[in-house]
Amino acid sequence: MKHILVVTDDPKTCETIRTSFRGEGKVRSAPNAEACVDACRKDRFDYLFVDLDQLPDLAQAGAAEETGPDGGAAPEAGPESLFNGALQRIWQLQPSAEVVVMAPTDRIRQAVSAVKAGAANYLTYPLNRDEVKYVTDSIRESLLAQEELDYLRGRFWRSDILQMIQTANPLMRHVYSQVRTVAPTRSTVLLVGETGTGKSMLARLVHRHSNRAELPFISVHCGAVPETLLESELFGHERGAFTGAVTRKLGKFELARGGTIFLDEVGTMAPASQIKLLQVLQEKTFQRVGGQEEIESDVRILAASNMNLKTMVETGLFRSDLYFRLNVFPIELPPLRERREDIPLLVDVFLKDVNRFGRKGIHYVHPQVMEAFRRYAWPGNIRELQNLIERAYILEKTSVLTPGSFPAELIGAPAAPAAAAARNGAGMPTLAEVRNRAAREAEALHLKELLSQHRGRINATARAAGVTPRQIHKLLTRHGIRKEDYR
Numbered sequence: 001m002k003h004i005l006v007v008t009d010d011p012k013t014c015e016t017i018r019t020s021f022r023g024e025g026k027v028r029s030a031p032n033a034e035a036c037v038d039a040c041r042k043d044r045f046d047y048l049f050v051d052l053d054q055l056p057d058l059a060q061a062g063a064a065e066e067t068g069p070d071g072g073a074a075p076e077a078g079p080e081s082l083f084n085g086a087l088q089r090i091w092q093l094q095p096s097a098e099v100v101v102m103a104p105t106d107r108i109r110q111a112v113s114a115v116k117a118g119a120a121n122y123l124t125y126p127l128n129r130d131e132v133k134y135v136t137d138s139i140r141e142s143l144l145a146q147e148e149l150d151y152l153r154g155r156f157w158r159s160d161i162l163q164m165i166q167t168a169n170p171l172m173r174h175v176y177s178q179v180r181t182v183a184p185t186r187s188t189v190l191l192v193g194e195t196g197t198g199k200s201m202l203a204r205l206v207h208r209h210s211n212r213a214e215l216p217f218i219s220v221h222c223g224a225v226p227e228t229l230l231e232s233e234l235f236g237h238e239r240g241a242f243t244g245a246v247t248r249k250l251g252k253f254e255l256a257r258g259g260t261i262f263l264d265e266v267g268t269m270a271p272a273s274q275i276k277l278l279q280v281l282q283e284k285t286f287q288r289v290g291g292q293e294e295i296e297s298d299v300r301i302l303a304a305s306n307m308n309l310k311t312m313v314e315t316g317l318f319r320s321d322l323y324f325r326l327n328v329f330p331i332e333l334p335p336l337r338e339r340r341e342d343i344p345l346l347v348d349v350f351l352k353d354v355n356r357f358g359r360k361g362i363h364y365v366h367p368q369v370m371e372a373f374r375r376y377a378w379p380g381n382i383r384e385l386q387n388l389i390e391r392a393y394i395l396e397k398t399s400v401l402t403p404g405s406f407p408a409e410l411i412g413a414p415a416a417p418a419a420a421a422a423r424n425g426a427g428m429p430t431l432a433e434v435r436n437r438a439a440r441e442a443e444a445l446h447l448k449e450l451l452s453q454h455r456g457r458i459n460a461t462a463r464a465a466g467v468t469p470r471q472i473h474k475l476l477t478r479h480g481i482r483k484e485d486y487r
Contacts, residue, residue, distance in 0.1 A: 001025055002136075003044060007036045008051040008102065013127055017049055020132040033057030040093035047136060048090060049123070052103040052110060059085035083117035091118075098139050102127065165205070166349075169339035175202070175331060182329045183209040188281070190326045191304040193333030196381030199304040200264060202333065207260040212300060215259035218252045223268035230273050232289050241290025253286060253297055260300045266326065267307040267318060274319045281325040301326070336378040336385065337452070343373050346382060350389040351401075362393060365401045372403070372411045375441075377448040379486040409480050412441050444479040447472075448486075456486035 002025030006014045009031040018027040028043075030036040033054050039045075050058070059082045090099055098120040103111040111122035120139045123131060165176055182189055183206045191199040200219065207217045225233050232241075236251030252261055263269075269277065280286050281301065285294045303326045312318035336343070347365055355361065365373075378384060392405035403411045447465070454460035462469045476483060 002046045004028070004047045004049065005030060005036065005039055005043075005045045006049045007031075007033070007054050008049070010051070013049075013051075013102065013125070016127045016129060017132055020129040033061055037061055037089070037093065040090065040097075045094055045097050047139075048094065048097050048099045049132075050086075050090075050099055050101055052101055052107060052114070055083055055086040055101070055114065058089050059083070061089055083114040083119070087114075087118045098143075100135060100139075166342075166345050167339070168341040168345065169334070171334040172339055172342065175333060178329075178331050179205055179209070182206065182331075184211060185329075186300055188301045188303070188326055188328040190309075190328070190330045191302065191333065192309075192330055193304075193306065194335045194381055195306045196383030197333040197335055198382050199306075199333060200262070202331065203260075203262040203264075203302045203304065206302060207262075207300075210260065210300065212259050216256050217260050217262065218256035219262040219264060220252050221264045222273075223265040227270045227273075230269065231276060234273070235276060235286050235288055236291075237289035238291040241288070245290070248288075251286075251288065253280065253299055254295065256299045258298055260302060263301065263303045265305060265307075266303040267305040267309055267312055271319070274322050278319065278322045278325060281322070335452075336381045337449070340374050343385070344370065346385055347373070347389060350386050351393075354390055354393045358393060360393065360396065360399075362396055362399055362401060364399070366403060368403050369401055369406060369411070372406070375412070375445055376410055377445065377452050379448065379452040409444075412444075440479075443475070444481065447475055447479065448481060451481070451483060451486040454486075456483040458483060 002021060004017065004021060004025050004027045006017050006027060006029045008014065008029070014027070014029040021027055025046075028039060028045075030039050034057075036048075036050070036054065036058065040048075087099060090097060099118070101111050101114040101119045101122040103122060103124060105124045108122075108124065111124070115122055120142075121135045123135060167173060167176070179202065189203075189206055191202055193199055203219070204217060207213060220233065222230060232245075232249065232251065234251050234253055236249050236254055237245050239245060239248050263277075266277075276286065280297050284297050286297055287294060309318050309323050309327070313320045313323050347370070351363055351365075355363065373385070380387070388406060388410070389401070392401045395405040396402065447461075450461045450464050454464060458469045458472050462472045465472065475481075
């Protein structure tokens, strides 16, 4: 339950705040600065709603206590210094309290000065219950975000990756909590998620916060190595083991000795390679291709897959014993469409990255672009967002990333033609045109989401949409959507 103190001599204001927190908080009132100081000495408060006119008296109370009874009058101070003195007096008594200043509309400038001095926010008279709730809720959310950031800045996280792990999403907070838990251990970790969700980054995060951080981190994309060469890539080969093996080659498991090996897209491994990987997990030894020597394996294994390995086990495409060995500590990364609140944070990170190599000094994104980002289905997830930012940075001619630097299908339907705007005589589209445009945008967005869910498969998308595959093909043509982008 919240504990609130209202510092004002206006009963109506007190009643408005009291009704705003009915059932959620305990509200007390203090008619003046003296009563406020007395209440703060006796009880703890989460929020103080203070009338702007009470701040000078609070500042004088603080100055009087600092100088003592014989210290003489405090020198006259400017507004910001005065507000700072009043807030410092409150925080001496209530270190964790959040202060909201209440002011008439014609004194907003002074209220803003109080916020600059440290107040959490301000409200204008006459108070509105919804505004009171909104302000306190926003303060609470800000505090939670700051607590989360402080948590992430704890000794566990290395300072050079703090920007990378910022998040406002509960699912990602859980992911980072799992990383904190498993990183210091020796356990095998299986990272699961769609392509482009950041599995490789998370694997590096686990390694960098393990006790193997100073030793090698070796990454192998199992799907990018031909099936006939994967075993040699992982475990090495002896000279003459096969045609072209003119020298001995050390495999990734030997190169990663003492450190971490990351097997990306492990679901693409052939049965023969699966058996050999299982041997490493079970016996901690392996042999080079064409060799007889048993080599000890002292590596931590991190694996990742954008496929459902459990389903692959059920269909016989992946060994069940290997799956259970890899699935010791699974971490599932949410797709970008399920963490849209992180898009502004990610955009900021990617803009800083491209500005390190470019000289344009572009640090902001046009609001229309950000709104399009929030609507978009993101089939390519974080990787797609990063690529779009880099492409737009190259194309942009202004100091802000504008809609013109992004693909038309991302931004949405173009503006109404000039002729249509002229028909209504005000330079604005007609209501019918607005409706039609909104319907087209909603149809395209829904189609993209269905394609993303079904990985670009037309028949499955058609069934989910309740139409025929032929109609889906027509809709793809109409909206300029490529099914290949969702596979």
